[in-house]
Amino acid sequence: MVEIELKKVAAKDQQGDVEYTGYPLSVKDVVLTLTGSDSTSITLTWAVSLLLNNPATLKAAQEEIDNCVGKGRWVEESDIRNLNYLQAIAKETHRLYPRAPLTRIREAREDCFVGGYRVEKGIRLLVNIWKLHRDPMIIWPDPKTFKPERFMEEESQCGKGDFEYIPFISGRRSCPGINLDLRVVHIVLARLLQGFELRKVSGEPLDMAEGPGLALPKINPVDKLDYF
Secondary structure (H helix, E strand, O other): OHHHHHHHHHHHHHHOOOOOOOOOOOHHHHHHHHHHHHHHHHHHHHHHHHHHHOHHHHHHHHHHHHHHOOOOOOOOHHHHHHOHHHHHHHHHHHHHOOOOOEOOOEEOOOOEEEOOEEEOOOOEEOOEHHHHOOOOOOOOOOOOOOOHHHHOOOOOOOOOOOOOOOEOEOHHHOOOOHHHHHHHHHHHHHHHHHHOOEEEOOOOOOOOOEOOOOOOOEOOOOOOEEEO
8 A cells, every 4th residue: 555655656756746745544544554464464473383383384385386486486466366275374374363353342232142142132242253263063173273274175164154264254344454464464475485494493383372462462473483
């Protein structure tokens, strides 16, 4: 967004017909930029951490990039549609560590029953997405295991229904930044895997403890890596 606006300003400046005094950002622009960038960086941190703890998956993702794109150029956004395993890694990361573990609050407009519980009018409700994505009673076999393949199996129902997989919530009030988030996660992760060989400094698994927050941050960031 910022890059596009800077290009517009530069083009007008070259024509000598612009006096730039500031660009009036809308509320939507600010919300998408501030909230989207923070949660997207957190998602990338989780994705890299999961791959470092699962080196076979990391290697398979790099091999897919080498086979589909090659080593003579960088991955472009148009290549992502052919990188199915990379997309599955992003989906599995969003499943285990959703960008927002809880949905926005809703208020019951009338008395009803939810999950066998009586909910009176005026009661506020929210959905625990983190729990939903790890519930073996729904469609998630071995839910605590990082397994991108679950989204690639043709017979699998993972992510094909309406409500068992909702990292960006669902319906008319779903996250407005979904396309921005996925585009950034896909291209940044692809270029990291293409441009670097990543490995942990120690042989111990990375600590995957979750911290408090609306965007489910990682308590211990990935700050020590061997890369070459």
